[in-house]
Amino acid sequence: MASTLDLGLCIEDVRIAGHAQPITLRSYRPASDGTVLPVVLYFHGGGFVRGTLDDADIAATTIARDTPAWVVSVGYSLAPAFPFPAAPEDAYRAAQWVVANARAQGADANRIGVAGHDAGGNLATCLAAIARDRGDIAIHAQALLAPLLDPSMTRMADENKVLSPDICASECAQCYRAYLPNASQRLHPYAAPLESRRLAGLPPALIASAQHDLLHIEAEKYAGELIAAGVPTEVTRHVDASHYGLVTDPSALADVVAFFRKRLRDRTDHAQRPGPARAKPKTHAAH
Numbered sequence: 001m002a003s004t005l006d007l008g009l010c011i012e013d014v015r016i017a018g019h020a021q022p023i024t025l026r027s028y029r030p031a032s033d034g035t036v037l038p039v040v041l042y043f044h045g046g047g048f049v050r051g052t053l054d055d056a057d058i059a060a061t062t063i064a065r066d067t068p069a070w071v072v073s074v075g076y077s078l079a080p081a082f083p084f085p086a087a088p089e090d091a092y093r094a095a096q097w098v099v100a101n102a103r104a105q106g107a108d109a110n111r112i113g114v115a116g117h118d119a120g121g122n123l124a125t126c127l128a129a130i131a132r133d134r135g136d137i138a139i140h141a142q143a144l145l146a147p148l149l150d151p152s153m154t155r156m157a158d159e160n161k162v163l164s165p166d167i168c169a170s171e172c173a174q175c176y177r178a179y180l181p182n183a184s185q186r187l188h189p190y191a192a193p194l195e196s197r198r199l200a201g202l203p204p205a206l207i208a209s210a211q212h213d214l215l216h217i218e219a220e221k222y223a224g225e226l227i228a229a230g231v232p233t234e235v236t237r238h239v240d241a242s243h244y245g246l247v248t249d250p251s252a253l254a255d256v257v258a259f260f261r262k263r264l265r266d267r268t269d270h271a272q273r274p275g276p277a278r279a280k281p282k283t284h285a286a287h
Contacts, residue, residue: 121147
């Protein structure tokens with residue numbers, strides 16, 4: 001295990017069986033003081049076709065340290081080699097692993113949240129739906145940062161009206177084609193949350209969007225659908241942020257931390273919280 005004293009975190013990589021291939025999980029655990037920790041499963045972005053655990057490091061480190069929580073970042077399978085449903089099923093396998101290992105990590109499997117950016121936001125909310133439907137894992141909070149939610153792309157902002165977007169409609173379309181090669185999959189509730197008519201029973205949500213992002217309309221539309229379904233939902237739009245910038249935006253991450261503190265902890269620790277930081281892990285195999 002890699003002990004990173006400057007961050008107060010123990011960080012390690014673990015390999016587990018995924019849906020179609022082995023996947024890597026990266027564990028971020030605060031140094032133990034005897035407190036039982038909540039759990040957050042985190043999913044990196046990359047449009048379902050790219051992205052790595054390193055991309056999630058700032059967000060995962062910040063959530064782990066500042067909530068504090070045991071954060072498990074999921075290296076899910078990527079399209080086109082592994083199209084839907086590989087990624088959400090990998091997410092579910094990761095959740096099962098977390099439940100089985102929480103006690104050994106000093107964490108509480110009854111206080112699990114999910115979070116993600118871009119495609120990871122899609123996987124986070126879809127995992128919440130899968131867990132609700134299968135009934136053996138309880139997820140109590142979801143935080144979605146600039147999520148990709150609408151494979152039909154009918155709720156995307158006009159590129160000509162968004163200042164300096166760092167994501168474009170053609171890029172989104174290419175990613176969705178790789179992830180959902182069959183047109184019928186683009187209406188599946190575990191791939192297209194905005195198409196779902198069964199949102200009731202999902203956990204409380206934080207939906208964070210960026211002003212300079214083509215996806216802010218669909219993110220806020222999803223928030224409205226959750227509210228209409230009776231799901232407690234907080235909505236924030238970060239006026240100075242772009243799509244890819246949101247995942248490391250200090251104010252956005254502070255909102256995520258505050259949300260998980262409220263939803264996953266019995267008591268709120270009001271200690272001063274430092275800004276985002278990075279750390280590199282060592283790797284070992286799961287036993």
